[in-house]
Amino acid sequence: MSRDLIVGRRGDSLLGEVQDRSFSIRAAFGRLEVETQRITWVHLKDAPDLAQDEIWLKTGDRLSGSVELESVRFRTESGQMLDVPRAAIHSILIGAGFSASALGLS
Numbered sequence: 001m002s003r004d005l006i007v008g009r010r011g012d013s014l015l016g017e018v019q020d021r022s023f024s025i026r027a028a029f030g031r032l033e034v035e036t037q038r039i040t041w042v043h044l045k046d047a048p049d050l051a052q053d054e055i056w057l058k059t060g061d062r063l064s065g066s067v068e069l070e071s072v073r074f075r076t077e078s079g080q081m082l083d084v085p086r087a088a089i090h091s092i093l094i095g096a097g098f099s100a101s102a103l104g105l106s
Helices: none
Strands: 004-008 013-018 022-027 030-035 039-043 053-057 062-068 071-076 081-085 089-093
Touching: 004 071, 022 053, 030 062
Parallel strands: none
Antiparallel strands: 004 013, 004 089, 013 071, 022 030, 022 062, 039 053, 039 089, 053 062, 071 081
């Protein structure tokens, strides 16, 4: 299972795997469909510090515009399937190497 992380607007987070195969963004270049496996980070504009949505690719490229998204299909570490609404999401980190079994700082 990929180790993806959804960070909520109130700072809560969920570890699991994004099930959506791609994300669409209306950018300056036009409407682009980006495969999830090529993405490292999706940041949604409703955050106070961001004027537009952003998709950051593993290549280092960054796309700004409007991510066309109502919800994200997500499987939690326990296997529960969720449809997380856009309004609840601050950002999505994809394949970021997170692990539920990692040791914390002591």
